[in-house]
Amino acid sequence: MKVFKDLFRDYRFALSFCVLVVLLILAGLSFFSPYDPTLWGAVPRDLSPSAKYWLGTDSNGQDVFWQATFAVRNSLIISLIAGLVSRVIAVIVGMVSGYKGGATDRVLMFLGDSLLVIPLFLIMVMLSMLVRQYMNLLVLGLLLSFFGWAWDARLIRSLILSLRERDFTQTAILSGTGTLRMVLNEYMPFAMPLIFSTLINNMSWAIGLEMTLAILGLVNMSIPTLGTMLNWAISYQAILLMRWWWIGTPVVLSIFLFIALYWMSVSISEYLDPRTRIQRVGA
Amino acid sequence: MPAQGDPVGRKEGSALAFVKRYLIPRLIQYFLVIFLGITAVFFIPRMTPNDPVQRTLQEMKARGSYLDPGTMDEIIADLTEMYGLGGSWLDQYFAFWGRLFQGDFGVSFFQFPTRVNVLINIALPWTLGLLLTTTFFSWTLGNIIGGLAGYYARRSWSRVLDTVAMIVRPLPYYIFSFGMLLLLAYVVRWFPVSGGMEIGRTVSFSWEFIKDVLWHSVLPALSLVILGGAVMFQTMKLIVQNVNAENFVQYAKLGGVTESRIVGKYVIRNALLPQITGLALSLGQIFSGALITEIVFSYPGLGTLLYNAIITGDYNLIMGITVFSIFAITTAILIVDLTYPLFDPRVRYN
Amino acid sequence: MQNTVLRTEQLKAFYVLDQFGAQKVVKAVNEVDLDIRENEVYGIAGESGCGKTTLLKALYNAIEPPLRLVGGKIYYRVNGKDVDVTTLSAEEKRKLRWEFISYVPQGSMSVLNPVLKLKETYQDFIFSHVSRQSREEALNLAKSHIAELGLPRNVLDAYPHQLSGGMRQRVTIALAALLKPRIIIGDEPTTALDVVVQRGVVQLLKAIQVKLQNTIVLVTHDMGVQANIADRVGIMYAGKIVEEGTTEKIYGEAFHPYTRYLINSLPKFGDKTMRESAPGSPPSLANVPPGCPFHPRCPRVMEICQSQMPGFTTLGADHKAACWLAGEGKNGKAS
Ligand SMILES: Nc1ncnc2c1ncn2[C@@H]1O[C@H](COP(=O)(O)OP(=O)(O)OP(=O)(O)O)[C@@H](O)[C@H]1O
Numbered sequence: 004m005k006v007f008k009d010l011f012r013d014y015r016f017a018l019s020f021c022v023l024v025v026l027l028i029l030a031g032l033s034f035f036s037p038y039d040p041t042l043w044g045a046v047p048r049d050l051s052p053s054a055k056y057w058l059g060t061d062s063n064g065q066d067v068f069w070q071a072t073f074a075v076r077n078s079l080i081i082s083l084i085a086g087l088v089s090r091v092i093a094v095i096v097g098m099v100s101g102y103k104g105g106a107t108d109r110v111l112m113f114l115g116d117s118l119l120v121i122p123l124f125l126i127m128v129m130l131s132m133l134v135r136q137y138m139n140l141l142v143l144g145l146l147l148s149f150f151g152w153a154w155d156a157r158l159i160r161s162l163i164l165s166l167r168e169r170d171f172t173q174t175a176i177l178s179g180t181g182t183l184r185m186v187l188n189e190y191m192p193f194a195m196p197l198i199f200s201t202l203i204n205n206m207s208w209a210i211g212l213e214m215t216l217a218i219l220g221l222v223n224m225s226i227p228t229l230g231t232m233l234n235w236a237i238s239y240q241a242i243l244l245m246r247w248w249w250i251g252t253p254v255v256l257s258i259f260l261f262i263a264l265y266w267m268s269v270s271i272s273e274y275l276d277p278r279t280r281i282q283r284v285g286a
Numbered sequence: 287m288p289a290q291g292d293p294v295g296r297k298e299g300s301a302l303a304f305v306k307r308y309l310i311p312r313l314i315q316y317f318l319v320i321f322l323g324i325t326a327v328f329f330i331p332r333m334t335p336n337d338p339v340q341r342t343l344q345e346m347k348a349r350g351s352y353l354d355p356g357t358m359d360e361i362i363a364d365l366t367e368m369y370g371l372g373g374s375w376l377d378q379y380f381a382f383w384g385r386l387f388q389g390d391f392g393v394s395f396f397q398f399p400t401r402v403n404v405l406i407n408i409a410l411p412w413t414l415g416l417l418l419t420t421t422f423f424s425w426t427l428g429n430i431i432g433g434l435a436g437y438y439a440r441r442s443w444s445r446v447l448d449t450v451a452m453i454v455r456p457l458p459y460y461i462f463s464f465g466m467l468l469l470l471a472y473v474v475r476w477f478p479v480s481g482g483m484e485i486g487r488t489v490s491f492s493w494e495f496i497k498d499v500l501w502h503s504v505l506p507a508l509s510l511v512i513l514g515g516a517v518m519f520q521t522m523k524l525i526v527q528n529v530n531a532e533n534f535v536q537y538a539k540l541g542g543v544t545e546s547r548i549v550g551k552y553v554i555r556n557a558l559l560p561q562i563t564g565l566a567l568s569l570g571q572i573f574s575g576a577l578i579t580e581i582v583f584s585y586p587g588l589g590t591l592l593y594n595a596i597i598t599g600d601y602n603l604i605m606g607i608t609v610f611s612i613f614a615i616t617t618a619i620l621i622v623d624l625t626y627p628l629f630d631p632r633v634r635y636n
Numbered sequence: 637m638q639n640t641v642l643r644t645e646q647l648k649a650f651y652v653l654d655q656f657g658a659q660k661v662v663k664a665v666n667e668v669d670l671d672i673r674e675n676e677v678y679g680i681a682g683e684s685g686c687g688k689t690t691l692l693k694a695l696y697n698a699i700e701p702p703l704r705l706v707g708g709k710i711y712y713r714v715n716g717k718d719v720d721v722t723t724l725s726a727e728e729k730r731k732l733r734w735e736f737i738s739y740v741p742q743g744s745m746s747v748l749n750p751v752l753k754l755k756e757t758y759q760d761f762i763f764s765h766v767s768r769q770s771r772e773e774a775l776n777l778a779k780s781h782i783a784e785l786g787l788p789r790n791v792l793d794a795y796p797h798q799l800s801g802g803m804r805q806r807v808t809i810a811l812a813a814l815l816k817p818r819i820i821i822g823d824e825p826t827t828a829l830d831v832v833v834q835r836g837v838v839q840l841l842k843a844i845q846v847k848l849q850n851t852i853v854l855v856t857h858d859m860g861v862q863a864n865i866a867d868r869v870g871i872m873y874a875g876k877i878v879e880e881g882t883t884e885k886i887y888g889e890a891f892h893p894y895t896r897y898l899i900n901s902l903p904k905f906g907d908k909t910m911r912e913s914a915p916g917s918p919p920s921l922a923n924v925p926p927g928c929p930f931h932p933r934c935p936r937v938m939e940i941c942q943s944q945m946p947g948f949t950t951l952g953a954d955h956k957a958a959c960w961l962a963g964e965g966k967n968g969k970a971s
């Protein structure tokens with residue numbers, strides 16, 4: 004709790020926390036939506052915002068506000084799947100690499116570096132082209148998680164390396180603790196904060212990439228996400244027709260989401276180690 | 287550089303040692319990454335559960351492209367050859383490499399029978415021009431401004447810039463460029479909405495033409511420079527704040543070395559070293575970002591080519607662009623890595 | 637008696653820290669009066685954490701937050717005039733540095749810019765102080781300076797990482813002497829070096845002092861080095877100077893119990909018994925005991941020691957101590 008109190012002193016943390024809470028509530032509201040998100044024509048088309056339709060309606064005959072609640076929820080689900088699964092990969096790779104060292108370390112780090120260096124976006128495009136008809140939240144999340152672990156594995160590895168220098172590893176080895184037990188018992192508590200702050204960054208990256216793929220029509224267009232919402236708006240010429248409520252909703256929501264996630268992770272990692280901020284760029 | 291006679295007690299650092307320690311590992315890494323990347327590109331379509339030839343045809347039909355029977359057969363033959371579906375996987379794999387070495391990426395299915403190389407060649411100058419200039423500007427401006435902001439971290443302008451960077455930086459390329467487009471091309475209408483030049487212009491070396499091209503590239507370039515620059519700014523600011531606390535900077539201050547010398551030769555020059563490595567590591571992302579930005583502004587480079595390929599289901603073209611990009615980016619990274627020793631004497635000797 | 641070149645009056649320099657809203661004050665230099673003369677080597681000794689580095693920072697007039705000058709004055713004698721240096725502007729301070737007073741850092745490991753050849757570092761220091769000098773002239777000045785001090789000529793063409801630790805330390809010492817300053821301040825310049833290299837470095841310092849006939853203020857907790865080079869020694873404890881005297885007096889007739897501990901902890905040739913050192917550890921400067929700060933560790937502690945700080949008592953020519961055993965303390969005030 005003290006941690007929270009300290010974090011809240013940072014206005015960036017306080018702000019981003021509030022924004023995220025609002026977005027989560029929005030996502031939660033989707034469970035009370037009066038409309039089926041996949042159904043077209045539930046409401047009259049192309050109405051501007053009113054008391055009845057808070058954010059207007061779109062050309063598919065859907066209520067933009069309620070559609071947005073589903074979009075936020077689904078985008079968060081994708082990013083959570085991507086973030087959590089890639090955390091598992093990153094932790095395993097980082098810990099094994101840092102703990103074993105030697106050839107294992109070199110091979111794993113080479114694989115990771117290759118992922119960092121190759122134009123991932125293009126590989127993702129190729130993959131999604133091929134599995135497009137199987138696309139759903141889970142597949143997309145897994146696809147993203149498969150590519151999003153490399154940088155964080157590096158961070159975890161260097162944490163393990165610095166922890167290894169300390170005494171308690173020595174004592175643990177002397178007292179004969181098994182490798183796995185020792186990694187979990189001794190390292191996990193120290194790695195947890197880092198894992199958490201990289202999780203936030205990774206989620207932000209996943210949401211961004213999902214949006215980009217959605218704009219290119221490479222995901223399942225009938226599942227509302229921030230990306231597919233924007234894609235529908237663009238393909239129905241919402242810009243030219245000045246339907247700002249339709250195009251603006253996913254854009255503004257996603258901007259808030261990205262900034263809030265980033266500020267939160269910066270604030271947390273500065274709290275953990277004032278000298279370093281996580282250096283990850285969105286796609 | 288061989289060390290001269292050694293009264294100073296200088297440690298040995300021969301050219302051979304440099305080659306062994308620095309050059310060879312990097313070259314090995316270079317070839318391995320290319321090998322891995324291309325191999326992945328080869329296997330990806332083969333790992334998916336359905337027949338790529340039929341899938342591609344379906345895709346093309348679904349997109350509404352009309353194919354007469356003759357073209358259809360040709361395409362089937364070409365697809366089968368491209369995917370090399372005759373023979374074992376190993377045969378196919380070697381044949382794949384063989385074609386790449388001849389610089390042959392096959393034909394585009396959508397713009398049949400134009401070869402993929404030709405399409406890439408047409409689009410490449412646009413991407414290259416955009417990418418080189420924006421990377422240059424975002425790297426230089428980001429580093430200089432970030433360096434000063436880090437050194438004078440307590441000034442108010444430094445804090446304002448930092449907040450701006452904190453807002454811009456987390457936005458993905460697509461959202462940022464799209465926001466710029468909405469704001470500057472639709473809302474205030476300062477810049478053209480799309481394209482690389484006015485429709486109907488012919489390429490020439492007239493001033494009019496150059497002006498038009500530059501005018502159309504302002505918005506995509508601005509988006510890339512601001513977003514890329516924000517990243518550079520933030521990392522540089524942070525590095526400078528750390529370098530500032532280093533002993534050699536404190537010592538120079540105690541020595542009464544003038545401030546301009548300290549900022550330039552002591553702080554920024556040392557802080558730039560990790561930024562060079564950082565540039566190498568982020569080239570892949572910068573490249574992807576440029577493609578995405580091109581798509582937003584329909585800028586006629588590789589990005590828009592990619593977009594059209596996606597829309598028309600032209601898998602071969604996508605594959606060609608990907609393979610080409612893997613070569614281009616890894617080579618660029620290698621070049622940046624190889625220039626690094628010019629800036630850091632510790633790598634050059636010892 | 638020679639002229640004073642550097643003088644402090646009741647100097648107080650505290651670290652004022654803000655920890656989660658609570659203010660914490662570290663009294664690192666507390667009411668120090670020094671009188672450092674021309675053409676001498678003045679040694680300062682004391683245990684780790686007693687405030688030696690902080691005192692040097694103050695003497696060098698480099699007091700920057702979180703360190704604050706809380707009270708007292710610092711005077712340099714520049715061109716025959718006493719200058720109160722605490723009132724100078726940043727630019728005036730900068731100009732005094734290296735030309736009037738220069739500084740040798742503790743470790744040489746990371747004090748030299750790793751991407752510059754040494755000659756560039758030398759040029760930067762020269763150009764920052766000597767105006768209208770050509771690149772050529774500056775380089776020649778550096779070269780002849782290096783040669784005079786007996787360092788290898790090609791050392792200037794090297795990068796810092798190419799030199800051994802001892803050579804690097806010699807380079808920084810030579811750099812400190814480059815503009816012939818009247819005072820050179822050294823903060824443990826020999827600490828990180830092995831014994832053989834230490835000797836060379838100490839000799840270089842001594843040679844420079846003899847050549848320039850200037851003043852060296854040298855901090856080291858190695859009493860052996862101190863005995864070798866210093867003319868006078870000040871013993872520091874918990875932010876205060878507790879005894880001061882010529883080297884012979886300090887090593888021969890140490891008065892203060894703390895000084896005796898320091899001297900006794902020196903290994904003596906042929907003596908195999910364990911050296912005794914003061915029991916306990918030095919106090920935290922954020923929380924100094926009242927009275928004489930040494931009293932909790934003092935073997936001859938009296939009642940008055942626990943409540944009042946003694947002033948200085950003159951014990952002979954150039955020898956004084958702040959200890960109740962010596963008497964009332966006429967030359968200083970009790971606090
Ligand atoms: N930047 C700082 N901020 C806060 N406290 C400091 C700072 N620097 C030093 N101190 C404190 O001031 C006291 C004196 O430190 P100083 O470095 O002057 O001691 P020293 O005698 O030079 O020790 P050493 O022999 O270890 O170098 C110590 O208690 C130290 O903890």
Ligand SMILES: [Mg+2]
Nearest residue numbers: 688689690823
């Ligand atoms: Mg010290």
